[in-house]
Amino acid sequence: MSVLVVGSVALDTVQTPSGRREEVLGGSAAYFSVACSYFAPVRLVGVVGEDYPVSAIEIFQARKVDLEGLETRPGKTFRWGGSYENDLNQATTEFTALNVFEDFRPRIPPSHRDSEFVFLANIDPELQLNVLDQVRGPKLVAGDTMNLWIDLKRDRLLEVVKRLGLLLINDGEARQLSGRKGLPAAARVLLDAGPPRVLIKKGEHGAILYAADDIFALPALPIEEVVDPTGAGDAFAGGFIGFLARQGELSAENFRRAVVYGSVMASFAVSDFSLNRLTGLSEDDIETRFSEFQKLTAF
């Protein structure tokens, strides 16, 4: 089944304890698309400027990502600069140049409106609501957000959350949005806000999937050197939604295994800068990493 993703496509300048990279491929929809492409056909809706490198387009094409919904507009591509110091879970934004992304109004191509799976990456909740109005009865809509929107557009964000089948959110954002310090209490508040499932990403501490009557917790793979945490959450979402789209059936068991495949793709994403590791995977790499999670957690 097909997956539609709406989000940012960017050029990132990133500084981590492992080094610095300038103007490398980034953006939530880019990370998501590449990770998801190993599992299911992906349709990317986003915007880039005229300066977006053709080599990047070729990367998406090599992964068979459908770019019909990727607009090219006059001007420059969205730039983001960030650094990570002691806490690899927390980026410090050095600069943001929205450029063509400032006026982004997602238009879902008619041929994409029946996508069975929809991922609303971290963008303005107004735009997320707009996308929800354009799609036709998807099987699952999942959404992400960030502290900025919780601060600035809380009410609109809660309207989005209400319409999601799955909220993907990190631990800090879950606390901020719910107003609860403890994650189990935060998850309950978020479930009460609408979505039948809430996935809380905890970085090096793994992930927990909450449903009204089921909880699944998965530790992260211990990684000695996290090279670049950028995009880990979006790669997670890509593996997660991609696996569900490949399976088709939204069973509790598939949701659990989706958490594992999400963690698999996140573990690849952080092991190199930008999309470097994510673009060169084989099916065997992915299944081997899945087995490592089984070995890590079996008792």
Add this chain to the structure above:
Amino acid sequence: MSVLVVGSVALDTVQTPSGRREEVLGGSAAYFSVACSYFAPVRLVGVVGEDYPVSAIEIFQARKVDLEGLETRPGKTFRWGGSYENDLNQATTEFTALNVFEDFRPRIPPSHRDSEFVFLANIDPELQLNVLDQVRGPKLVAGDTMNLWIDLKRDRLLEVVKRLGLLLINDGEARQLSGRKGLPAAARVLLDAGPPRVLIKKGEHGAILYAADDIFALPALPIEEVVDPTGAGDAFAGGFIGFLARQGELSAENFRRAVVYGSVMASFAVSDFSLNRLTGLSEDDIETRFSEFQKLTAF
């Protein structure tokens, strides 16, 4: 097989978001003994003052804890006062009155020196070394410590660590003792210091068992109300060592399941003040909670 524990027996005054309790039963050896007693015979070596309540002695007796090594000395029992505010993983010490514990010199009764399993709870590394010189060829020695000893007696502590079969330590202490920020790197440094296995306790984020060629990670059970975190680490150790002592064989599989039983006992410990929940368990309570961990983590 028998388990010997050497550690503190105390009266605690504790303030948590759930309330306050004064002069309740506490101490590392007390929590350990009660938790361990559900799995294997326990021998407690420690010291109390003349004011130690007979009702506490009866609790140990009801759990068939061997008290031959529990000295009663003239003076008052060790008192500790602590509070937990926002971060339930971190106690703030309000007061410490060592009393009879100040001159504690563990004497292992001759009949206890052949204990197959030994747990060196968090006490002065000098005393831990002294205990190691008194026991005869145990099958497994496990040890705990705290930030105080890492600060004050680092070299002596490293001598202890070198002689352990298993180091049990929390995440903050693992970082402090190893000088490494990342837990996988910290664990490697600690393994290099001697013990073939290092168990890092991460509170609400679970626990990870590191060996040279094996890693096992277990999430914590999501608990909405942690009533009192005091003694969780010792209850963990009690379930962990107790299970191994019951099984006898130190296989990789048993070590993994020991992490689960440790987590089971810790989850009971934190759900009420003092030893309240730990003392009234049935075998069925424990196996039911074990199944909850299976359900939480299966995929």
